[in-house]
Amino acid sequence: MRILNATRLVPNSLDGRSIRLESRSMGTASMAPGRRLLVRPRPEKGESLLGYLSRLGELNGLVDIKWEASLTTGIHLGEISHETLTKLGSAIGLAPEELAELSYRSQPRPSSGKWLFMGRSFWYNDFRIGRSVVCTECLSEHHAAPAIWDLRLICACVRHQQWLIDSCPSCHTRLGWRRRSLLRCRCHYDLRRRDTPRFRPSKAVLAFTQALEDALRGDLSVGSTALGYEKDPIVFALVVFERAKRYVVNYPSEAEQVLPLSTSQHRLDMQSVACLAPVVINWPDALNAMLHRLISDPDRHVWGMFNSVDFRLRFTEAEIRVFRSIMGGKCVSDVIRIFLQQHPVQARG
Numbered sequence: 001m002r003i004l005n006a007t008r009l010v011p012n013s014l015d016g017r018s019i020r021l022e023s024r025s026m027g028t029a030s031m032a033p034g035r036r037l038l039v040r041p042r043p044e045k046g047e048s049l050l051g052y053l054s055r056l057g058e059l060n061g062l063v064d065i066k067w068e069a070s071l072t073t074g075i076h077l078g079e080i081s082h083e084t085l086t087k088l089g090s091a092i093g094l095a096p097e098e099l100a101e102l103s104y105r106s107q108p109r110p111s112s113g114k115w116l117f118m119g120r121s122f123w124y125n126d127f128r129i130g131r132s133v134v135c136t137e138c139l140s141e142h143h144a145a146p147a148i149w150d151l152r153l154i155c156a157c158v159r160h161q162q163w164l165i166d167s168c169p170s171c172h173t174r175l176g177w178r179r180r181s182l183l184r185c186r187c188h189y190d191l192r193r194r195d196t197p198r199f200r201p202s203k204a205v206l207a208f209t210q211a212l213e214d215a216l217r218g219d220l221s222v223g224s225t226a227l228g229y230e231k232d233p234i235v236f237a238l239v240v241f242e243r244a245k246r247y248v249v250n251y252p253s254e255a256e257q258v259l260p261l262s263t264s265q266h267r268l269d270m271q272s273v274a275c276l277a278p279v280v281i282n283w284p285d286a287l288n289a290m291l292h293r294l295i296s297d298p299d300r301h302v303w304g305m306f307n308s309v310d311f312r313l314r315f316t317e318a319e320i321r322v323f324r325s326i327m328g329g330k331c332v333s334d335v336i337r338i339f340l341q342q343h344p345v346q347a348r349g
Contacts (some may be wrong), residue, residue: 004017019119019153034267034286035116035158036090036091036093037060037091037093039059039060040056040057040092040093040094041054041055043094044092044142044144045146046146046148047144047145047146047147048145048146048150049147050145051144051147051182052144053088054181054182055143055144055182058181058182076201078331079154085099085100085320089209096207097347102165102247108138110244117147117150117151117219118148120153121215122233125152126151126153126238127150127152128149128150128151128266129175130176130177131148131166131175131176131265131266132166132175133148133165133166133189133266134148134149134164134165134175135157135159135162135165136162136165136191136192136193136196136198137160137162138159138160139182139183139191139192140155140192142181143182143206145182148213148216149164151318152269153237153238153269153271153273154212154213155205155266156201156206156209157210158210158213161201161206162199162261163199163200164266164268165260165261165262166185166262166263166266166295167260167261167263167266167288168186168187168189169196169197169260169261170187170189171185171186171189171254172261173185173186173265175191194265199258199259199260200205201255201270201274202257202277202278204278205273205274205277206282207277207281208237208276208277208280208281209273211233211281212233212237215234216234229287236245238282240279240326241273241276241279243276243326243327243328244272244276244326245268245272246273246327247272247322248268248271248275249268249324250325251321251322251325254321255271255274255275256271257271257274259271259274275326276326278325279322279327280327283327284327284335286323286337287323287327287332287335287336288318288335290320291317291336291339291343292343294319295343302347
């Protein structure tokens with residue numbers, strides 16, 4: 001149900017009074033404080049709070065989530081006060097505690113620069129602030145946005161094997177949380193359209209994303225090396241993500257990928273994940289495979305270099321550079337040292 005150019009009275013479910021939804025010049029309706037929404041589905045498990053509010057507004061004929069500004073001073077990712085939760089809970093019919101747990105998100109630690117998300121601590125810049133990414137297939141199936149999409153580390157949908165998009169395929173505008181609808185761009189383009197271009201990430205990206213989701217939900221087994229690190233895979237993933245972004249900036253030609261139309265920031269995120277995923281998944285398998293190819297190639301003149309300190313310190317080969325940039329020089333040097341012990345190479349004269 002959508003109310004764009006009409007005024008409608010909706011009975012209040014508590015006291016029989018009415019909520020007056022008034023059409024605005026920009027097509028946005030407001031709601032008087034102290035009233036309840038008529039249509040109040042419960043949030044799905046793991047749903048994004050902003051996505052849930054956008055879905056509620058659309059179901060009740062309130063275009064975009066500006067309707068909540070009439071109840072509060074506005075909300076932002078990670079900035080959710082108890083007062084805001086109380087007012088929203090009253091309108092939605094949920095206890096503040098239920099909203100606080102929504103999307104596995106709790107209130108930020110004061111003045112720390114970090115937020116608690118799914119039981120873990122993240123820096124402010126680890127999130128897509130004011131930006132929205134979507135999987136078009138997920139929107140078609142569930143009409144909801146998972147909270148996990150708020151993290152910049154998550155750039156792909158494992159279920160539908162496609163990159164998440166943050167720009168409208170029609171007008172190329174960035175998809176923000178203040179758009180008219182969760183399911184549509186401001187230009188009215190339906191993001192669920194079947195003819196929306198799909199771009200598939202590599203198997204390594206999907207494996208990396210799946211491991212992240214498992215770790216965030218607590219499904220990753222203790223001591224797992226799926227993400228290349230057995231102590232805290234999320235901390236490890238955040239570290240290599242920052243290194244991968246620097247690698248993409250410094251070596252753009254080596255990091256080029258076929259990606260969907262996107263903002264520069266989302267493109268950087270996708271390129272970074274595409275570069276780091278094959279490196280860190282089941283580390284150091286990919287580096288060992290690369291070293292095997294190097295010593296097996298008769299056209300390469302690197303045989304003597306493998307036994308030199310100079311090679312182990314500088315890693316001048318382009319094939320080695322991505323590993324060194326993402327995993328760090330010492331980590332890569334240790335792997336090469338072990339590899340040489342297991343596969344002695346004789347220098348060619």
